[in-house]
Amino acid sequence: MKKFTLTIICVTSLMMLFYSCSNRNSQKKPKYIFYMIGDGMGLAQTQLAENYLDAVSHDTATTHLEMMKFPVLGTATTYSASSFVTCSSAAGTALATGHKTNNSLLGVLPDSVTPITPISQKFHDEGYNVGIITSVTLDHATPAAFYAHVKDRNMYKEIGYQLKDIDFEFFGGAGLRGLKDDIGLYDSLKANGFVVTCDKQTILDHKMSDGKLFAYNPVTNALPPDIPYLIDSRNHDMHLPFYVKKAIELFEKDKKKGFFMMIEGGRIDHASHANDPGGTLGEMMDFNEAIKLAYEFYTRHPKQTLIVVTADHETGGLSIGQASTGYASYPELLDYQKISYDKLKAQFKEMANKDVKPTKEEIYNILYENFGFNNGDPKMALNRLDSLRIDFFYIHDFDPSRMPKYGEMIKPEIYRTNLVSVHNMAGLAVRIMSEKAGIGWTTGSHTGGAVPVRAIGVWQEKFDGCYDNTDIPKKIYGDL
Ligand SMILES: [Zn+2]
Structure with a gap:
């Protein structure tokens, strides 16, 4: 009897081992990855944009934010190693590396010196093309968390120096804040093989064989140097979808290689810090257009693509409904x-x-x-x-x-x-x-609630449920 039981245990164990191996093999790593981060985009920011579309549309059945169509919704906690209310550099580090750190540290452990490798670098080392795209400056907390390691997120000059040594194929966004400390930063990028340009035609004409690209929106004297809000857009501005489209065009042609793209809707956060409802809505719509482009790509490569849309934290304590209007809500008035x-x-x-x-x-x-x-x-x-x-x-x-x-x-x-x-x-x-x-607001800072995570494509099922923001890069990279 003992022998019989032992045989059953052995056979069952072997079957389980075989099953788990074959199961792992069947879940091949996605070839094309869009990691999309709405900075400051809590559930209320997405709900505001969705409600607006609903209110201005006569066909509510077909009018939705693109991310609302994704089949999987999870939530991620956002606290940092030093506070229940995270800042963007601690949250960016968590989303890029899978490690918690203190507010204001970037790409390093809480000891403030030990660097942590972001998944963008890991994918690049494995032969993926990598793109870092944002509507703020490319040395700002979220994009920088995907390549830099500093003890203070405001060390823009240092972040710029680290950027010049990065071999990622594509950077697209709003230039560098570090230029105010070192006017020569673009020259050092060029000396390290980057094509650095804010000329629309040069960006449009750029080919992979021309080298790594650092593309940015033309700057004015007005600070901050981020891409202007969509609500204030000037004719010549190149917004988030422009860079996403260009990166897709470049990388899709490189059929042998996969890609990892981090795309940040960076100014949802700025508008929400200012408690600006029309500004926030405009940035949500800009981010939505970028998500549409990722989704179009997914429809061409559904068996090889993963899109994950999430946020680093909520900003502003935005609420749908506020004291003087009670149960009434008129998001369509934001058109004014x-x-x-x-x-x-x-x-x-x-x-x-x-x-x-x-x-x-x-x-x-x-x-x-x-x-x-x-x-x-x-x-x-x-x-x-x-x-x-x-x-x-x-x-x-x-x-x-x-x-x-x-x-x-x-x-x-x-x-x-x-x-x-x-x-x-x-x-x-x-x-x-x-x-x-x-619409109500409670703060000019961030809030500490969990954020939504939406996913579609290869490995989408991993993003179901409740987890921590440090789990997201592990799920994307395949450690979890
Ligand atoms: Zn912020």
Whole structure:
């Protein structure tokens, strides 16, 4: 009897071993990988964009964000090694390497010196073509987490020096923040074999045989040097989908090799830091166009492609629904917003610095033009509290010598309203816009909730369920 039991155990073990081996073999590593990260894109940011599409569409059955069509949805926790609320460099490190680190460290362990290899490098070492694409500068936290190792994410010059030695085939985005510390950074990239260009035609004509490409959007003097928000776009701007399209075109021709592409919707975060609803929506739509391109590619190579769409954290504490509108929600009103918080703030600052200050009527007219306030749509009518707040910030921004007296008089009523993160007239404008649309914000920083992970293609089933952000690169690379 004992012998018989032993035989059964042995046979069963052998069968299990055979099954697990054959199962592993059948799950071949994806050849083409799109790792798409919406910076600051919590569940509420995706829901806002989805609700907007729903509200403006007459055919809700077919109008969805591209990622909503993906068959697998999971969630990932985002805490860093030093806080439940992560920053982008700790989260980027987790998403790129599978290791937790402290806020503000980048590509190194919490000891701040030990470098950690990102999966982009591992894939490259295995012969994959690699592309790093973003709507912010290519030395910013998320993209840099895929190639650099520094003890402070703001060490842009150092990050730039490390970039020049990287052999990835494609970098596309908004240039380098490090240029302000070292004007020679582009020359050192060129000296190390990069074609560095912001000329659209040169980028379009570029072939793999021309060498590794560093393509960036033309910069203006205005800081930050990121690609302008979609809501403020200028005719010549090259947005996220432009670079994604180019990278796909280059890599798809190289049939022998697979590719790994990290694509970051980097300014969803910036607009959400500013609590800017139209800015956030525009960046979500820009990211959505990039996801559409990845999905089109997937339909051509469904058996070899994996697309993973996730976020590093949520920004702004965005909520669908807020106090003064209760259960009502009007995301379609965001169509009235024509300018981002950042651009309006710069415009107001310039006006405040002039010798002749703008009149209150001029300011009201700018708000009417750019946000649709009092445009005849009853939902956009400014109420007494709106006007009171606008009058308050008019004094605050343009006539500050009157502030103490005026501020004291008006403060109690003003401060009964939700003015968290509102510091100036531009901030108030996007806050009133949010309120009209039924959108709330709780912070000008990040929040610590879990983020959605959506997947389609080879290995999609791995992304089902609840896990940690450090598990995502392990699932993509095949360690998990
Ligand atoms: Zn952020």
